[in-house]
Amino acid sequence: MNFKHLYYFWWVAKAGGVARASEQLHVTPHTISGQIGILEDALGTPLFTKRGRNIELTDAGRLAFGYCKDIFALGSELEESLQNYPAGGRPVEFRIGVADSIPKTIAYHLIEPTLHLPEPVRIVCREWKLDSLLAELAAHRLDLVISGAPIPPSVSVRAYNHRLGESGVSFFAAGQLFKGLKGKFPVCLNGVPMLVPGVDSPLRSRLDQWCELHKVRPRVVGEFDDSALMKAFGQHGAGVFIGPTVIESEIEAQYGVKTLGRTTDIVEEFFAISVERRITHPCVIAINGAARSQLFATTRSG
Numbered sequence: 001m002n003f004k005h006l007y008y009f010w011w012v013a014k015a016g017g018v019a020r021a022s023e024q025l026h027v028t029p030h031t032i033s034g035q036i037g038i039l040e041d042a043l044g045t046p047l048f049t050k051r052g053r054n055i056e057l058t059d060a061g062r063l064a065f066g067y068c069k070d071i072f073a074l075g076s077e078l079e080e081s082l083q084n085y086p087a088g089g090r091p092v093e094f095r096i097g098v099a100d101s102i103p104k105t106i107a108y109h110l111i112e113p114t115l116h117l118p119e120p121v122r123i124v125c126r127e128w129k130l131d132s133l134l135a136e137l138a139a140h141r142l143d144l145v146i147s148g149a150p151i152p153p154s155v156s157v158r159a160y161n162h163r164l165g166e167s168g169v170s171f172f173a174a175g176q177l178f179k180g181l182k183g184k185f186p187v188c189l190n191g192v193p194m195l196v197p198g199v200d201s202p203l204r205s206r207l208d209q210w211c212e213l214h215k216v217r218p219r220v221v222g223e224f225d226d227s228a229l230m231k232a233f234g235q236h237g238a239g240v241f242i243g244p245t246v247i248e249s250e251i252e253a254q255y256g257v258k259t260l261g262r263t264t265d266i267v268e269e270f271f272a273i274s275v276e277r278r279i280t281h282p283c284v285i286a287i288n289g290a291a292r293s294q295l296f297a298t299t300r301s302g
Contacts, residue, residue, distance in 0.1 A: 005039035010068040091122035097133035113290040145273040165296025167244040168264035172257040174237040185261030193239035194218035198225040
């Protein structure tokens with residue numbers, strides 16, 4: 001394929017006509033029309049159709065124009081990267097998926113070390129349901145998935161679990177709700193409004209079992225797949241909520257809540273899931289190392 005022909009086609013499609021494209025490219029309309037004709041012959045399909053005095057893209061032309069945008073955007077990126085090459089060159093793109101049940105602060109602490117590698121890194125972060133993220137991982141559209149559970153047995157994906165660490169959970173409440181609680185923890189949870197993880201979260205079943213074991217009966221007023229949304233409701237006094245003990249002080253500061261108590265009988269686990277059995281990607285190595293030596297170091301030693 002002659003990319004010069006493709007370039008003329010791209011300009012005509014952007015400008016909306018041969019005449020306007022010729023003015024911007026400083027090339028005669030006849031030359032542009034001839035080059036596009038050669039391109040259509042090479043591709044075996046018309047890219048434009050006449051509509052009165054104007055031209056419009058055909059279905060094939062719209063498809064080609066979508067590819068052109070990617071091709072020439074990448075060309076501009078290549079040029080910029082080479083110009084800046086002595087200063088570090090093109091950043092390494094690290095595509096990471098975060099399951100929507102993962103607390104945002106935990107995700108930040110896990111991913112942030114990748115920004116301090118010797119090579120420049122550009123993070124592309126996606127948040128979604130775990131099964132959808134695993135499908136993206138299997139298609140090599142993601143380099144890593146951070147999850148609160150290992151790969152489910154029902155999901156057929158050739159990938160590997162790398163356990164990052166675990167944390168007990170703390171119970172939090174906003175000002176007025178906190179003041180109105182009676183009795184010691186966990187008895188004080190009886191009858192109080194509570195915000196809980198969604199039924200698909202592995203943390204939900206552990207919380208239900210813990211309540212049964214301690215014979216406490218909170219009043220569930222909300223279920224949330226998104227832990228940040230659950231905390232936002234809790235911040236405004238909608239109910240007691242739970243969060244990882246390893247970030248207890250940060251939750252208190254960020255949401256203006258107080259800790260009622262904590263337990264290690266409910267454990268929240270965190271996994272890095274990759275297509276690599278043996279971790280070699282520098283960003284994944286950084287995440288794994290920071291998790292073990294910093295974020296979850298206390299729980300590992302305790």
